[in-house]
Amino acid sequence: MAVRERLICTSIEVQDGARGARFDLQCCGRATPAFVIRYQGVAHAFINSCPHAGTELDWNPAEFFDHTGLYLVCATHGAMFAPDSGACVGGPCRGQRLSRLRVAERDGSIYLVETEET
16 A cells, blocks of 8 residues: 655644644545644644535634634534544534544644555
8 A cells, every 4th residue: 555645734824723724635536625723733634524414614714613722613503523533522413523534744744644555
């Protein structure tokens, strides 16, 4: 299995508990929206789709956190997610989770870590 990394953004673009960065994945021949945020100093990335209704989470472009900076919130139905795991901790999809993506952070940049069959 081959591993490759794709640049998402610079590290400074995602501040703890604040604005994230949006990007697209190529999945099944089409663009799939995704995002990266920072929580407790660590970058985390997820597919931008609520497990409840399949809508994108951000209430404004790249705005995913609630007003406290402690939870990711779905703008459509108010589901709340733990930013480190993507687990739904409140709302209509309790017990489900966001689809997590692997990222690596080094030298002032955040990279999506992708694997592909060789």
